[in-house]
Amino acid sequence: MRKPLYILTLALCLSACTSLVEKGDKLYKQGLYQQAAELYEQALDEDSEDIKARQGLAVARNKIIDRGLIEVRMLRLASNFTGAAQKLETILRNQSLWNLQTYGAQAATQSEELGHMQVWLRREAENLAHAQQPDRFRWFESQYAYLLNNAQITSELSRYRSILAKDGKARCLSLAEHVYGQRFFLRQFVHKYCLAWQQPVSLQLDNYDQSRFRNVKIRENLKLGTYDSTAQRYLVENTTSQLRNVFQASLWYTSQAKKTARFEFNTDISYERQARHSQQEKRYMVTEYRVDPADQEKRVEVDIERVYIYPVTEYQEYYSARLGYEGLISGQMLSHQQSSSEVNSTKSHSANFKEADLEPLVAQFLNLTDLLKSQLDPIQGKFEEDLNALWHRQYCQHSAAESVAENALRCGKVDPQEDFVNHWFRQEFGVDYRAMKSLYAL
Template sequence: MKKALALCVFTVALVGCKSLVEKGHNLFQAGMYTQSAEYYEQALVEDPHNIEAQKGLAQARNKILDKGLIDVRMLRLGGNQTGATLKLESLLRNQVDWQVEPFGPIANTQSEELAYAAQWLQQQAKLLSQSRFPDKFRYFEHSYSFLISNAQLGSQFVEYRIPLQNKAQMQCQQMMSQATEQRFFLRQFAEKYCMSWSLPQAFKSTGKDPTRYSSISLSPDFTVRLHQTSRQANALNTASLAFKQIFRESLWYSPIGQQTFDLAFQAKLEHSRQAKLVNRQKHYTTVEERINPQDPKKTLDVEVKQAYSYPVTEFTEQFSIDAIYNGTLASQSIEFKVDDSQVHYTQSHHADFPQLGISPVQATFLDVETRLDKQLTTLQTHFKTQLDRIWIETHCNGLIGAQYGEYILRCGKIAPQNEFVNSWFKKQFGLAYHEMAALYAL
């Protein structure tokens, strides 16, 4: 529903906040087929048997396909066959995801564009098979897998397999010769690369990586003074576990790491609440009829001052959190501290005297858990940032060109857009890092 509400705000001028199906209809009429499909999908999440939403979604998706195929044709006629083929591949993937079959003019247009795409794919396959980079052909097959399957070109590409595998064999042997015992990332990549090309190699058993850590030793030191609850104290213990999990999910952690990372986590948490009962008064004047002392047979209206007393409980809260972590990672000291404090006053009473503007008041206490969670989250976020920063400084700066790809691979894990990372991959494999990552799950 959050997504639907966001869309409602975005298109309020056009459709207003009507029902999901109504909004879908209005957007469809406005030619906003993708947006209308999103509303129909939301309606079907709420009610999978909504016939109107089912019909609307089918119509919107057909319009998306129709418009997409027109874009394909315009790209092709404009001389951008690569863009046309990529767009057509995307449309075919959508058809499979949506479980729809084109019909009528849409099917005819798609059939025509498939024929042009098949011809282009055959030309590209032949050209790429002659490249010295076998992975360019593999990425080509990966990028256009739906089109290649639809056009039944797989059997035609079999003739390229042996020449491509021979070229991959050269890459495999080169990496094997370079993947010495201390080049752990290169070794892992080489094993994966060779196996994917059906070129299994006998690698020696690996040793321990002295640059990474196989465990974390966390030393918590908490001082907790709370007035009545232990939930905040438990939050500190949970934060300790979070530090460990963040480290284990970082690139610094590895089962073959040789070191233990020592991290100290100190926190001082105080929250007190003092109550004081006080008696308050509010003075007011009333008019009473009394006997006139000058003439007992008559009466006088006399103003009488009175006081309304009522008990009030006054609360004084004091909250403070000081937390810090510190440790040494890859010979670099890391440390970060957060602190927060507040003195808060509130009160409560049950008095109810509308004529004097007095009504019951309920005390509003500090939201200690939210304040504490905010500071601990800041601490943990900074810790993760520090881990990433030091990894980049260690493996992306200065050493990146050393050890034939070892630091390139380490850097690529966290900085895939790094110029040196991509230049090395293009030089070695003819592809950018993200393209190789798509093939080999780097």
């Protein structure tokens, strides 16, 4: 039995791969090379030995490079050298990732565009090196790493190292002057920044971060009006344990703090089961032999309806649950409440009478443990979401001049796209938060 099943599974898999390849071929013919490549990749994920998918992927990727080089040329001719450089960088990265080599006209076009980019890259490097914003230069090197290497001018940039190092160290020392008091995130950033520019600094802060917490305690308020409170209690305890873990993994938790965050987790469950006893009847037909009214000497088959009466217990269940947490953090209330209810009707009997097609019936009661678990499961994600939202309200909506740097760094942890975050980084370093995060592992 196993061998035919294996053959069937293999056939279905091959059929699916063939379908993906055929779809990829259609997209390729329509000039949708990127979408075609994605389907060929899916086919290879399912069958790495699929020759047609492998060939299709190679041809589609080659067309992607061709089209990309055309776009590079068009951007350059439109004097959009930044756009052309970014596009050519993407092409070179893909060639490396895909292990592709260029030949013939494609290689000639790429070589020509690299020649034009050499001029632009040298000019950009010269301007950035003397702009007194060394991080813009570092981001330039990171952003166009493949392009600089292929244009063979990476080594030329070493002549700017002394200028950049001087500016970087000066910026480090300027930032270090603002590290004091409760600016713990600024201290962490400045430490990394100065280390990158090899500038030793001594950074002093308060002993404890007064805005965050070293410990968290969650008190459980349980009202479990169910028949199996042991299982319910275990689920609630497991949930509060998960909430503690979520808090300890959040931005609100740090070993540099001293305070304890306190929450209450409320669980109020009520359950009632009502039973009503009654009798039900089931009609069924039997065949008996009776005297034929037309001939007293004969007997004939006659269908007779009979009634079977049996006891039934009907149940009505009523379940309701109110769950939630609440606590005060930095003067702001963090809370979540949810409620749900269930009504279930079921019945049971022990009748076992084949003539009436009756078998014993077991009542289908609510599974209170599974029901509570399904209600508790989303709370962990909601708690994490609320903690981040509270952090956002605390640090992404307050940008007073004396704390803008600290708040920008704190806000960037949860919302790197926040306008005031990127405004501060561009003003200070010439690049946005994403670039600085990449350069200094924020």
